[in-house]
Amino acid sequence: MEKKVRVRFAPSPTGGLHMGGVRTALFNYLFAKKHNGDFILRIEDTDQTRFVEGAEDYIINALKWCGIEPNEGVGFGDGPHKPYRQSERKELGIYKKYTDRLIESGHAYYAFDTSEELDEMRKRLEAAKVTAPQYNAITRQNMRNSLTLPEDEVKKLLESNAPYVVRLKVPRNEDIRFNDIIRGWVTVNSSQVDDKVLLKSDGMPTYHLAHIVDDIEMQISHAVRGEEWLPSAPAHILIYRYLGLENEMPKLAHLPLILNPDGNGKISKREARFPVFPLSWKDPREAEPFVGYKESGYYSAAFINILALLGWNPGDNKEIMSLEEMCSLFEFERVSKSGAKFDPEKAKWFNQQYLRHKTDEELANEFKPTLIAKGITKDDNFILNFCKLVKEKVQFTHEFWEQGKYVFEAPITYDEKVIAKKWNDSSKDLFAKLADVFKGINDWNSTTLHDEFAKAQTSIGKLDMQLLRVLVTGVGGGPQLFDMLALIGKENTISRLESALAKL
């Protein structure tokens, strides 16, 4: 019988969770939901030197905003495998137990080398033109460890509390094969794997050991993580094997990376000209915060949708999908192997799609706070009509203002290009006459305006519509003109027209 699907997202609290991390969490979530499994949040805080205040809360809040909430783990309620913070698990002696097992079976050993000694070794190897300097089956013979030191000296060192690490004893030359769900069979020779540190001198486990112990104890069925972990996977296989747990180890799935749009490499928060964090992130060590997707006006559903299609697709041409749809459609077989360059333009388009699916009421409610903040009071119906008119021009709610502020405020400047092109000697006279026509309109609505304008064309002469638009709104583009004028109102329209004519 197949194991129950249990997956985990296991970030380290070393900073804000960026979009690559969110996507990893998302794929875990989708896979879990697809198979009625569990999705767990585990905090991998084994590096005390890199701990960043606020990072853990950020991770939790980001997952909440995205709507991909773990059903077990830090910030989401304890489950049967608590605690879910590795620093706390360490206090319970969980990891020590496993390293002891490894040492007893001869698959791990104590190493007493100082960082200076390690540096020296690397320099020595580099000088000798060794292509990959590493602590391994060969070099360990010249280092200070329980394999080279006499037994009683090791004992003495241990008893005297001399600092030590525990390293994995990786065989010199042995092919390690594993089947990745996304990539298929991968083979690496153990000569390429170094004797990984399992237990650090501060007593903390490294990622390599800790995630294995926890995945086993938490009964994780699939380890889904970024491609950057692929090179260390062979070492992980070895650890499972030496623990006698190879048959119980989770299946591995290494996700392709999200790459920079231009240039190359992983997305870097500093160089990106688009948001890289779901929520704004203020690193306590830095002066400036990074603006998030949320604060940039993205809907979380759109954000998640964008991320899902970076490296995965449902196989038909469907692009706009709810989280629920994605859950039912998701499978690793349809995850691509190659990295995906992020396209900020398409991301905006996604948000626009979601915006268009909103009702006018919803949009009006989203836009209202902007008006309130500007001290503008308009009744709900007016705002609703405004949104109805302007929505086809915007990709984000905050663009309503930029795109349509002239509905609320009279223009100060007039589009110079349009004026230069279309304003001529007779314009002033023509539009003054049009203003008179407008004054005579009692039923001020779009249809009437359209009809009266058409009539005016024959009685007054050729009137340029775009010019009229510029005179009233200041800009050359915008929603349907007569709808706009109807919204702006008779008095405002006429007074704006007249003040424009006075200025030009």
Place this chain on the structure above:
RNA sequence: GGCCCGUUCGUCUAGGGGUUAGGACGCGUCCCUUUCACGGACGAAACACGGGUUCGAUUCCCGUACGGGCUACCA
């Protein structure tokens, strides 16, 4: 440098031994429109290269090139 992974329009991707190589973003043209959009139609645009295997390869295999990842007592 070494090791690992990858490579279909500019980008995200579908496809897969015989296809006019499909869709989406972006771009362009046209239609609608007395303005501006939306919308619609159309268009330009890709199988990295070289060898095999095969009747036939973009698809399978091998090289090369290119890209990415890793190369810590970081995850």
